[in-house]
Amino acid sequence: MSEATFDILIRVLCALFAAGALVFIFRLGKGASDTGVEKTRVIYLYERKEVVYENLRDLNFEFKAGKFTQADYDGMRVGMEAEAARILAEIEKLESAPA
Numbered sequence: 001m002s003e004a005t006f007d008i009l010i011r012v013l014c015a016l017f018a019a020g021a022l023v024f025i026f027r028l029g030k031g032a033s034d035t036g037v038e039k040t041r042v043i044y045l046y047e048r049k050e051v052v053y054e055n056l057r058d059l060n061f062e063f064k065a066g067k068f069t070q071a072d073y074d075g076m077r078v079g080m081e082a083e084a085a086r087i088l089a090e091i092e093k094l095e096s097a098p099a
Helices: 003-025 041-064 070-096
Strands: none
Touching: 041 070
């Protein structure tokens, strides 16, 4: 086998390998995007509730550390508590509804 033929063979094999790797990585076949758990609205709301509660804890900590004035703290706390109330109301509504 001549050096030119060997060089062409190597290039073709590399191209095939690269194409195969791209197809494997970016395959769009059935189930390719089904890697996670499908979230229901209630699951999403429970996760959102935990985030809001954590934000409230952080806000309280930062206020006690002196990062916020009383007025700023009260304004942010009221907003977060209102959001938590909306989330809890929607969770209750969805869980009490007949399936």
